[in-house]
Each structure stands twice: as C-alpha cells, then as structure tokens.
Amino acid sequence: MSTTPHVPAAHALTDVTGSDASLRRFLHGLPGVDAVGLEARAAALGTRSIKTTSKAYALDLAISMVDLTTLEGADTPGKVRALGAKAVHPDPTDRTAPATAAVCVYPDMVAVAKEAVAGSGVKVASVATAFPAGRASMAVKLADVREAVDAGADEVDMVIDRGAFLSGRYLKVFEEITAVKQACGDAARLKVIFETGELSTYDNIRRASWLAMLAGADFIKTSTGKVAVNATPANTLLMLQAVRDFRDRTGVQIGVKPAGGIRTAKDAVKFLVLVGETAGTDWLDPHWFRFGASSLLNDLLMQRQKLATGRYSGPDYVTVD
Incomplete structure (x- = not known):
C-alpha cells in the first residue's frame, strides 16, 4: 500500500499544470469514456x-x-454528540462491531464532534x-476551511467551483x-x-478526477448528497479507474468516496466489489475508500445481526439518525 505524501502536481506530471492551455490540452487529451461500456461493466460487477464468510x-x-454524516440546517450539538457516540460504538449491544471511519459535520460543529469521538x-x-x-x-472559502481545521478537523471535504469547471x-x-x-x-x-x-458527462467526471488529483486531493468524492443524482456504480467505477491510473503514472495513491444515495448493505457490498475489481485490494481500506452516508450504517448493522443470529431484529435494534 502506497503512503506517499501527496503534493500538488505530482512530479511526473508537473509540466501539465503550468498554464491554462497546457492543463486544457492534458485534460482534453484523456481517453474518451465509453458510456455504454462503463455502465455495462458496473452493472456486471x-x-x-x-x-457467507466473505459477507461477514x-x-x-x-x-x-462509513463517514457518518449529518449536514442539516437543524443540526444541534446534541445530535452531533449522539452521532459521535454511534460512530464510536455503532452497536452498543455488540462491542465487536467496528467503529466507523469518521463523523462528517459542518465547520461550526467540528469541536463538538471532536469531543464526542475523543480517544476512539x-x-x-x-x-x-x-x-x-x-x-x-475565495477568501470566504478559505476562512471556512481554516475554521474547520482550527477546530480540530482531521479531514476537509471541499466542493469545486462547478461553474468554473463547466x-x-x-x-x-x-x-x-x-x-x-x-x-x-x-x-x-x-x-x-x-x-x-452537475457535471453532465462521464468525460467531465474523468477530467475532474485528474484535475483534483493533480491539484493535491487526498480523496476524490462524487457528490454532496444534496442534488438528485449522487453516487452511482458507473461514476464511482470511473473514478476508481482514474485513481488506479494516476498511481500507475505517478506512484501516488488517492482515495475515493462515493456519497449520497447508498442506503443498503447490498449496495455497499456492490461498491466494495467495484473497488477490488477496478482499483485493487490496496483500496479496500478505510484510509483509501469511504462511504458518505447517514442511513447506510443502520442497514449494515441490521444485516450484520441477521448474519450472526439468523433473524432480523426489531425496529428498535438500531438508533434512528
């Protein structure tokens, strides 16, 4: 597994980011995406x-x-503390259940979340x-980032300027x-x-993936979860191909995070198959692959309990987020 620190414009591709023209030539010189082939491959996987043993x-x-997420205007410190407790011990009745990777919140809730997961x-x-x-x-955007980092954020999830990109x-x-x-x-x-x-085409998703990786992204992420179309097997497959090819070319490994619309354990397992078959087993690790989700964890816990006992639990088995 590569743990090479990521710096902007990895050395092997430094020359392509020197100007708008060179960056455009590089991004538009990437192979076009065969949409039919991409979707067929995602569906087949x-x-x-x-x-059963592999399912467990x-x-x-x-x-x-899982990046256990709450990004609502009605978020309260109490809700964030409860979410943090759930992230640390997803199933209070079974301490063998692993903790989630992270809790994802707005910048003003970082300090609360940090306290809730302290030591975990x-x-x-x-x-x-x-x-x-x-x-x-840009000044406001950077102030937003600094507020989160100063409050103790371990990870920052930024949105690109889609208008500029398009x-x-x-x-x-x-x-x-x-x-x-x-x-x-x-x-x-x-x-x-x-x-x-909002990027409209698979070619744009491929270009955005390479652009972000060249600029210093540690992860590339599909979506905010706030629009109609979020993570899909096809767009995630395309991004997995991009991180695989980027590491082949530069030696730098980048993570992938599909977010929004992944609600069931069955869906999550399908995405894990995509990871293993496309990028490889190096990415089957929370350091390199995440699910941005709020309701997914509940179904994973229900399916885990079903696998262990042979029956589904009642409706009160998991907390309602």
Missing part, C-alpha cells in the same frame, strides 16, 4: 455474489468505511468552501484546490467533491 467480512469492512480513532471530517453550492469568494476555466479550479490544500496543511486530509450529477 454488481451481479457478483459473495459467500464485507459488512464489517463497509461499517469501518474515529476521524472528524468537515465540509467547507461554502458547501454545498460553493458560491462564495466553462473550461480549469486553472481556476486547480488553483482553488491547491489553495485549500495549503490551508489544510499537515493537519487535515483533503477530499474534493465534484457534484457528479
């Missing part, structure tokens, strides 16, 4: 079945990859850069990501959110 492992692995190993992630729309000045101003997007990466410093890993549902 989704039909794979796994044995997969359920625990999926739990350990669960990370605190914070959305930033005027999430979810990203419509703010109008072809790639260098502007690149420079915003590098500035946010710099604001994170050594304190926080950076996840870059594309909002794939």
